[in-house]
Amino acid sequence: AQKITQTQPGMFVQEKEAVTLDCTYDTSDPSxxxxxxxxxxxxxxxxxxxxxxxxxxxxxEGRYSLNFQKARKSANLVISASQLGDSAMYFCAMRAGxxxxxxxxxxxxxx
Amino acid sequence: xxxxxxxxxxxxxxxxxxxxxxxxxRSGDLSVYWYQQSxxxxxxxxxxxxxxxxxxxxxxxxxxxxxxFPDLHSELNLSSLELGDSALYFCASSEDLGxxxxxxxxxxxxxx
Numbered sequence: 001a002q003k004i005t006q007t008q009p010g011m012f013v014q015e016k017e018a019v020t021l022d023c024t025y026d027t028s029d030p031s032x033x034x035x036x037x038x039x040x041x042x043x044x045x046x047x048x049x050x051x052x053x054x055x056x057x058x059x060x061e062g063r064y065s066l067n068f069q070k071a072r073k074s075a076n077l078v079i080s081a082s083q084l085g086d087s088a089m090y091f092c093a094m095r096a097g098x099x100x101x102x103x104x105x106x107x108x109x110x111x
Numbered sequence: 112x113x114x115x116x117x118x119x120x121x122x123x124x125x126x127x128x129x130x131x132x133x134x135x136x137r138s139g140d141l142s143v144y145w146y147q148q149s150x151x152x153x154x155x156x157x158x159x160x161x162x163x164x165x166x167x168x169x170x171x172x173x174x175x176x177x178x179x180f181p182d183l184h185s186e187l188n189l190s191s192l193e194l195g196d197s198a199l200y201f202c203a204s205s206e207d208l209g210x211x212x213x214x215x216x217x218x219x220x221x222x223x
Contacts, residue, residue: 098156
């Protein structure tokens with residue numbers, strides 16, 4: 001069975017600072033994908049970044065990067081130069097067959 | 112804008128009623144997924160269709176059913192509604208099996 005763990009409490013982040021959101025996962029499947037989604041207060045789920053289990057390099061997409069440590073089964077999201085619009089819930093998800101989501105991390109960016 | 116559309120945006124109904132949620136996937140996407148998001152259960156996978164056929168089932172109640180039509184749009188039918196069915200229902204689509212899923216804006220269902 002797949003398990004995604006996001007245990008950080010809600011975070012306040014200063015604008016322009018970087019923030020790291022933790023995600024650990026558990027699966028026995030050697031082939032899997034890791035995703036991060038953003039859910040602002042308006043409710044939509046926005047795809048941010050993807051990392052495949054066989055990818056050698058960490059994924060990056062603009063200000064988002066995924067710190068993938070396979071041996072530790074962690075896939076942390078790093079948001080650089082935080083902006084007010086980054087305030088949202090962030091969900092880590094893993095696909096090994098079906099897509100399973102963690103409980104989310106709340107981020108509030110303050111000016 | 113992900114390109115996935117869902118209607119209606121909001122739905123308020125009474126217990127015991129039946130509702131239909133509609134989803135149009137991104138152009139070219141063959142796979143459609145339905146999810147339920149509630150405060151206590153988080154984001155739960157309900158069901159997946161690929162090119163008109165059911166591919167995977169998650170935590171979908173027997174009172175719920177779905178289908179994907181030849182034009183690839185999908186509908187989620189919720190019947191005998193209970194208070195606990197109040198949630199945000201998402202549709203997502205992907206180009207193929209195992210590809211990145213793009214979510215629609217969701218339908219907020221409130222059962223009174």
